[in-house]
Amino acid sequence: MTLPRTRRVLIAGGGVAGLETLLALQALAGDRLEIELLAPSRHFTYRPLAVAEPFRDGSVQRIPLAAIAADRGVRLHRDALARVFADDCAVETQGGARLDYDTLVLAFGARPVEAVRGALTFRGPQDAARVAAIVERLRDGTLRRIAFVVPSGTSWSLPLYELALQTATAVRESAPRARFVVVTPEPAPLAAFGDEAGVAVRALLDEHGVELRTGALVEHYADGRLWLEIDGSLEVDGVIALPRLIGRRVSGVPSDPLGFVPVDELTRVIGLDGVHAVGDVAAHGPKQGGLAAQQADVAANVIAAATGVAVRPRPYRPVLRGLLLTGGAVRYLRNDPYGDAEVSGELLWWPPAKIAGRHLAPYLAAHLELGAPLHAAR
Numbered sequence: 001m002t003l004p005r006t007r008r009v010l011i012a013g014g015g016v017a018g019l020e021t022l023l024a025l026q027a028l029a030g031d032r033l034e035i036e037l038l039a040p041s042r043h044f045t046y047r048p049l050a051v052a053e054p055f056r057d058g059s060v061q062r063i064p065l066a067a068i069a070a071d072r073g074v075r076l077h078r079d080a081l082a083r084v085f086a087d088d089c090a091v092e093t094q095g096g097a098r099l100d101y102d103t104l105v106l107a108f109g110a111r112p113v114e115a116v117r118g119a120l121t122f123r124g125p126q127d128a129a130r131v132a133a134i135v136e137r138l139r140d141g142t143l144r145r146i147a148f149v150v151p152s153g154t155s156w157s158l159p160l161y162e163l164a165l166q167t168a169t170a171v172r173e174s175a176p177r178a179r180f181v182v183v184t185p186e187p188a189p190l191a192a193f194g195d196e197a198g199v200a201v202r203a204l205l206d207e208h209g210v211e212l213r214t215g216a217l218v219e220h221y222a223d224g225r226l227w228l229e230i231d232g233s234l235e236v237d238g239v240i241a242l243p244r245l246i247g248r249r250v251s252g253v254p255s256d257p258l259g260f261v262p263v264d265e266l267t268r269v270i271g272l273d274g275v276h277a278v279g280d281v282a283a284h285g286p287k288q289g290g291l292a293a294q295q296a297d298v299a300a301n302v303i304a305a306a307t308g309v310a311v312r313p314r315p316y317r318p319v320l321r322g323l324l325l326t327g328g329a330v331r332y333l334r335n336d337p338y339g340d341a342e343v344s345g346e347l348l349w350w351p352p353a354k355i356a357g358r359h360l361a362p363y364l365a366a367h368l369e370l371g372a373p374l375h376a377a378r
Contacts, residue, residue, distance in 0.1 A: 007034055009303060010091065010099055012081045013107030014039030014065045016355055017279025017292040021105050022072060023359035024300030032307045035072075038091075038099065039065055039108075040080040045125065046364070048289060048354035051162040052325055053128035054135055055170050060125045067370045081108060084252035086272045103274050103303050106253065106261060107296070110280035110287065112243035115151030118221035119239035122163065134238055135167055139174040147226050147234060148210075149218050149241040150184035155286040158190060160242050161201060162325045168208040169327025181211040181234065183218055183226065192286060192320060193333045194341030204326060245280060245287055256283050265315035267299040276302070290321045293357030321349055321356045 009025060011018045014037060025033055046061035053060060069076035079093040090100045112123040120130055137143040148164040150157040164182050171178050182189070182205065188198030189205065189212060205212050217229040218241070225233040247259020254271050255261055260283035262270045267282065269275040276299040279292035294316065301313040317337045324331040332348040335341040342348060353361040 007032075007307075008100060008102045009033050009035045009105065010038060010101035010103070011035065011105045011107055012038045012091070013105075013109060013279065013281070014041055014044055015107065015109050015279065015292075016289045016357060016360060017109070017281075017296045018105070018107035019044060019068065019363075020293040020296035020357045020360045021107060021278060021300055022074065023363055024297050025303060026072060027359060028300055028304035028311060029307050029309050032309070033303075036075045036077065036099065036101075037065065037069055038077045038079060038081060038093065040078065040094075041065065042078070044068060046355070047124045048159075048323075050125040050128055051122075051159050051166070053125065054132035054163075055166050055327065060128075061364070063364075063367075063370045071367065071370065081106075081250055084250060084272075084275070086252060086275060089274060101274070103276070103306070105296075105299055105303075106250075106269070106275065106277040106281050107279050107292075108248055108250075108281055110245040110247055110260070113246055115154065115244035116149050116218050116221060116239060116241040119149060119241035121241055121243050122159065123243050131163065131167075131240060134240065135170050138167070138171045138178050141175060143237040144175075144177065145179040145181070145236045147221075147236045147239045148180065148182045149226070149239055150182075150186065151241055151244055152185045152217050153244050154242050155192075155245075156288045157184060157186060157192075157242065158288075158322045158324060160184070160240075161189060161205075163240055164210050165204060165208050166325060166327040168210050172209075179211070180209065181213060181236070183213045183216045183228070183234070185217050186214055188214060190322070190324075190333065193322065193335045193343070196341050197333050197335070197343050200331065200343045201324070204331070208327075247281060247283075253277075266302050266313055267295050267316060268302070284316070285318070286320065288320070288322075289355035290357065291318050293355060293360055294318060297358055323352065323354050 043062040079095045082094045083092045114121045189201040190197045219227040221239040227233045249259045261277040262283045267276045278295040280287045298316045319336040322333040351365045
């Protein structure tokens with residue numbers, strides 16, 4: 001019997017999910033596959049360290065995708081996906097090119113949009129300078145009270161706590177009377193990590209002088225007041241909020257009402273043969289880089305098995321890992337599907353990267369020459 005084999009794999013997306021898929025496929029299937037990468041951006045941007053940029057404690061690593069493609073021996077198309085013709089196993093790009101595939105991996109992420117009207121929306125590196133300006137105004141006394149908001153519908157809140165803790169640390173000596181409040185719909189801080197994390201993060205906030213309001217839904221910010229749905233308003237001089245993510249709809253690809261692609265537990269797109277969706281584009285729960293990498297590994301195992309590689313695909317069972325920057329000692333947080341939660345000042349995974357990708361994290365650590373240095377968390 002001849003085993004079915006997947007020869008041509010097209011990965012649409014050059015972020016964490018796309019690159020983890022590429023590296024995992026090459027590790028599993030080697031030269032059994034011809035892999036092509038379709039991405040509109042020039043660079044892969046290591047976004048999690050954007051929360052450290054306003055405090056000069058880190059910088060965002062940017063690596064040319066062309067350098068990664070050349071290093072891995074894959075063809076790179078600098079273009080964006082426009083539509084999928086699943087019956088023909090082909091896609092059309094925004095530039096009008098037609099690309100054929102045997103397996104297609106959708107890894108083009110999601111779009112961050114404003115969730116709290118009137119607030120500074122922190123989307124990543126592009127907003128670091130605006131946060132830095134708020135920090136300076138706190139230091140010189142022109143701002144006194146800042147709210148940090150997790151909007152309803154935001155599934156990954158850790159960056160907001162990092163911004164609050166680092167801001168409090170940065171202005172402690174120059175502006176001891178500055179006040180900070182974290183406002184979140186979560187029942188406890190970083191509730192996704194379990195009760196132990198909630199206790200530990202609440203203690204960190206207390207230690208840094210940051211007030212906490214849980215179970216709070218924010219409406220908007222205007223005229224010096226942050227308006228809540230039930231509890232009235234808070235008087236603040238400024239608001240920093242996380243965005244809400246919405247899916248990027250592509251013709252020929254099914255999506256839910258928010259634009260995310262429905263998938264099964266093996267990352268296969270429901271209703272399309274030969275198509276996987278991984279990372280923020282997929283209709284999973286929390287949207288986070290480490291989880292995107294885990295989804296990519298599931299997809300890579302399924303694809304490699306289809307070529308005859310002796311691997312057994314396993315369903316996606318997320319293990320949540322988070323490295324929390326505090327302005328001082330970092331905290332490592334971990335929570336897996338079996339309820340094994342842990343918070344520690346010691347390493348809980350290796351390499352100790354913000355994005356704990358099985359293949360991507362070691363690759364970046366071993367290929368610093370491809371881009372700007374990846375600064376370690378302090």
